[in-house]
Amino acid sequence: xxxxxxxxxxxxxxxxxxxxxxAIALRERTGAKFFGMGGPRMAEAGVELIADYHEVAVVGIxxxxxxxxxxxxxxxxxxxxxxxxxxxxxxxxxSPGTHLGVARRxxxxxxxxxxxxxxxxxxxxxxxxxxxxxxxxxxVVIFPFxxxxxxxxxxxxxxxxxxxxxxxxxxxxxxxxxxxxxxxxDRPIVALLPGSRGSEMDxxxxxxxxxxxxxxxxxxxxSRPQFVHAAAxxxxxxxxxxxxxxxxxxxxRVEGETYNVLAAADCxxxxxxxATVEAALxxxxxxxxxxxxxxxxxxxxxxxxxxxxxxxxxxxxRRVVPELIQDDFTPAAVATExxxxxxxxxxxxxxxxxxxxxxxxxxxxxxxxxxxxxxxSML
Numbered sequence: 001x002x003x004x005x006x007x008x009x010x011x012x013x014x015x016x017x018x019x020x021x022x023a024i025a026l027r028e029r030t031g032a033k034f035f036g037m038g039g040p041r042m043a044e045a046g047v048e049l050i051a052d053y054h055e056v057a058v059v060g061i062x063x064x065x066x067x068x069x070x071x072x073x074x075x076x077x078x079x080x081x082x083x084x085x086x087x088x089x090x091x092x093x094x095s096p097g098t099h100l101g102v103a104r105r106x107x108x109x110x111x112x113x114x115x116x117x118x119x120x121x122x123x124x125x126x127x128x129x130x131x132x133x134x135x136x137x138x139x140v141v142i143f144p145f146x147x148x149x150x151x152x153x154x155x156x157x158x159x160x161x162x163x164x165x166x167x168x169x170x171x172x173x174x175x176x177x178x179x180x181x182x183x184x185x186d187r188p189i190v191a192l193l194p195g196s197r198g199s200e201m202d203x204x205x206x207x208x209x210x211x212x213x214x215x216x217x218x219x220x221x222x223s224r225p226q227f228v229h230a231a232a233x234x235x236x237x238x239x240x241x242x243x244x245x246x247x248x249x250x251x252x253r254v255e256g257e258t259y260n261v262l263a264a265a266d267c268x269x270x271x272x273x274x275a276t277v278e279a280a281l282x283x284x285x286x287x288x289x290x291x292x293x294x295x296x297x298x299x300x301x302x303x304x305x306x307x308x309x310x311x312x313x314x315x316x317x318r319r320v321v322p323e324l325i326q327d328d329f330t331p332a333a334v335a336t337e338x339x340x341x342x343x344x345x346x347x348x349x350x351x352x353x354x355x356x357x358x359x360x361x362x363x364x365x366x367x368x369x370x371x372x373x374x375x376x377s378m379l
Contacts, residue, residue, distance in 0.1 A: 190342075
């Protein structure tokens, strides 16, 4: 029997990782052949890439405007290839700005659509849930509170847990990590995760570095923290310090070891996004920061309807970690929150207890396998 052909599409780096694992799990169950949009992880998993996710990956409302022609071109290409290859199923992973348009084109041609990691209708553009209902045959979600939202809207939905629960693990102890990178294990370590995109680095890292300079100046030499940049691959070197700070201020760059950095850290300064979930799974106390373009911020203030920005607080349903977003994201504010965590054992323990609750809510593992079972049943 001819194996089924499945379109699978991911619009950015973390989705590329999830989609790659999903393709492998589905191939084991169905023997399917995969094609679609993605990146290096999907290519390694044997997916035939007909589009690169870098064509559509962008952050922010203002920033996306110049990408609209590319997005439309990719939408048409994916739908056209799915029809030409007689795809039995399409699986769209995250990136609703691109994928809901693909879903419309596929539904019109009779190709069933499964969606993994759905639009954040609980945060903004709640009307998208009606679009999802019209265009998507089945939604598979990774956060527990999403299931009720989609079910109440009449969308067939399954909550499978978070895929990161299986993979977020450190490979060495704090002492081993410190020795490997020339750090003192008996002094505080602060992890810096300013974002994985160039635009995020540009907007987030300067204020983070200034906060680190303040901490170096304000704290005594024995308790002065060591700063480690958990660098995303391919983003070039860590930006230099301003030169106005203390002479002994420095940042150690570590690439490809994000989980080891977070596990070794006493606390972390983390850009809002997937990294906050990774830190929560490792139980690392954190300060969440983020800044977008002014126009994007102006629009979002009028569109976002959620009490929190960070996924950690959204999952917990309360403020577990501090959020310093846009105008609140200043070097002084970041330094104050980090110092509170470093100097107060009670503050760290309270936050770790909250993070443990978040970790439990995200599931104990096996999310990709459960998602593969759901999508296999659609064939």
